[in-house]
Amino acid sequence: MERLDKRLANTRKWSRKEARELIRAGRVRVDGGVCRTPEQKVEETAPVAVDGVPIAGGGPVYLMLNKPAGVVSSTDEPGERTVMDLLDEGYRNLGLFPAGRLDKDTEGLLLITNDGPLAHRLLSPRRHVDKVYYVEVDGVLDGADVEAVRAGITLADGTVCQPGELEPLPGGRAAHITLREGKYHQAKRMLAARGKPVTYLKRVQFGPLVLDGDLPKGGCRALTEGELEALFRQ
Ligand code: URA
Numbered sequence: 001m002e003r004l005d006k007r008l009a010n011t012r013k014w015s016r017k018e019a020r021e022l023i024r025a026g027r028v029r030v031d032g033g034v035c036r037t038p039e040q041k042v043e044e045t046a047p048v049a050v051d052g053v054p055i056a057g058g059g060p061v062y063l064m065l066n067k068p069a070g071v072v073s074s075t076d077e078p079g080e081r082t083v084m085d086l087l088d089e090g091y092r093n094l095g096l097f098p099a100g101r102l103d104k105d106t107e108g109l110l111l112i113t114n115d116g117p118l119a120h121r122l123l124s125p126r127r128h129v130d131k132v133y134y135v136e137v138d139g140v141l142d143g144a145d146v147e148a149v150r151a152g153i154t155l156a157d158g159t160v161c162q163p164g165e166l167e168p169l170p171g172g173r174a175a176h177i178t179l180r181e182g183k184y185h186q187a188k189r190m191l192a193a194r195g196k197p198v199t200y201l202k203r204v205q206f207g208p209l210v211l212d213g214d215l216p217k218g219g220c221r222a223l224t225e226g227e228l229e230a231l232f233r234q
Contacts, residue, residue, distance in 0.1 A: 004030065005038035007048055011055050027051050032225075052222075053090030060115040061094055062228060063087070064209060067110045068217040073101040083110060086218050099123060100182060100206070108133070108203035109211040111231075112220065122207060122234065128162075128180040129234060132205035133187050139196035140172035149177065153190045159183065161190055176204070207234045 008019035008028065020038040022028055028035055029049045030042050042048065048055050065083060067073070072080045075097050083098050099111040099119035113119055122129050149166040165178040177187055188198045204211045208230035215221060223231070 001041040001043060003038065004028065004035060004040045004042050004048070007042060008050065008055065013055075022050060050090070053088055054094065054222075055090070056093050060118075061091070061096060061113060062115065062223040062231070063091070063096070063112040063220045064212060064215065064223055064227070065098075065110045065112050065220040066211060066215040066217055067102055067107055067203075069105045069107050072104050073098045073110060080104075083112065087112070087220060102203060103185060103188075103201070106133075106201045106203065107217065108201075109206050109209060110203070111206060111209065111223075118231070122231070123182065125181055127234075129207040130178050130180055130205065131182065131203060131207075132176055132178045134174065134200075134202045134204050135177050135187060135191065135198055136174045136200040137191055137196040138199050141166065141168040141175050141191075141194075141196060142172060145191075145194050145196065148194060149190065153193050155189050155193055159189075161186060164190070207231060 004023055005016055005019040008014050008022065009016045014022065023038045024036055026034050026036055027050055030040070031046055054061050065086065067083055070081065071086065072082050074082050075084050076082060084096065087096070095114040096112050097114065097119070099113055100123055102108065102110055111119075111122070121127060146166045146168065149164045152163040153161045155161065161183065162181050164180065166175055168175040179186055187201055191198050209223070209227055212221065
C-alpha cells in the first residue's frame with residue numbers, strides 16, 4: 001500500500017504538491033471512485049486514473065475502440081498510423097495492444113488491453129468467440145449464400161472456413177455475418193468466394209461486447225464493470 005499522492009508523483013508527471021492539488025480537486029479516481037484524500041493508502045495494483053486517464057502501474061486496462069478505416073491494428077508499424085496513435089497520451093506507456101486485428105479498411109469494435117492472458121484466451125482458435133460484422137457487398141445476398149456460410153465455405157486456395165451465420169438485411173446488399181474464427185481477410189474472402197465482394201466492413205460485436213453506438217469513429221472508452229464481467233465469463 002502507498003499514499004495516493006505518492007503513487008501519482010511516482011509517475012514523474014506531477015510533483016507531490018501538484019498531485020495533492022489534483023486529488024483535492026476531485027480529478028483522481030481510485031478503483032473507479034473519486035478520492036479527495038492525498039494521504040489515502042491505495043493498493044499498488046489498484047487502478048488510478050487522472051481525469052479519466054489511467055496512470056501507469058495500475059491494474060490492467062480494458063478499452064473499447066471504435067476503429068476508423070485507415071489505421072492498422074498493431075502497436076507499431078513503420079509508415080502507418082496505428083490504433084495506438086488514436087489513444088490519449090496517458091495511455092501511451094501502459095503496454096496496451098489490440099486484442100485481435102481488423103484490416104486497415106475495416107471499422108468498428110476493437111478491444112485494447114494490456115491483459116495478455118485474457119487476450120490470449122479470447123483469441124485462441126479453440127475458444128470460438130463470436131465476432132459479428134456489418135457488411136455491405138457488391139451484389140445481392142440470398143438464401144444460397146446463407147446456406148453456404150452455414151455449411152462452411154472452402155476458399156479457392158483450399159482454406160476451410162468453419163460454419164458461420166449470415167443474416168441478410170432487407171434488399172440483400174447488406175448483412176450481419178457472424179464468424180467464430182479469425183482467419184486473414186476472412187469475411188471478405190468468404191463473400192468474394194460467393195461472387196459478392198465486400199465494399200464495407202465493420203465489426204459490431206466481439207464476444208459479449210457490443211460496439212457502443214455513442215463512440216465516434218476513433219473514440220475509445222473504458223469497459224464497464226458489466227462488460228468486463230461478461231468478457232471474463234466468455
Ligand atoms: N474479416 C475481414 O475480411 N476483415 C476484417 O478486418 C475482419 C474480418
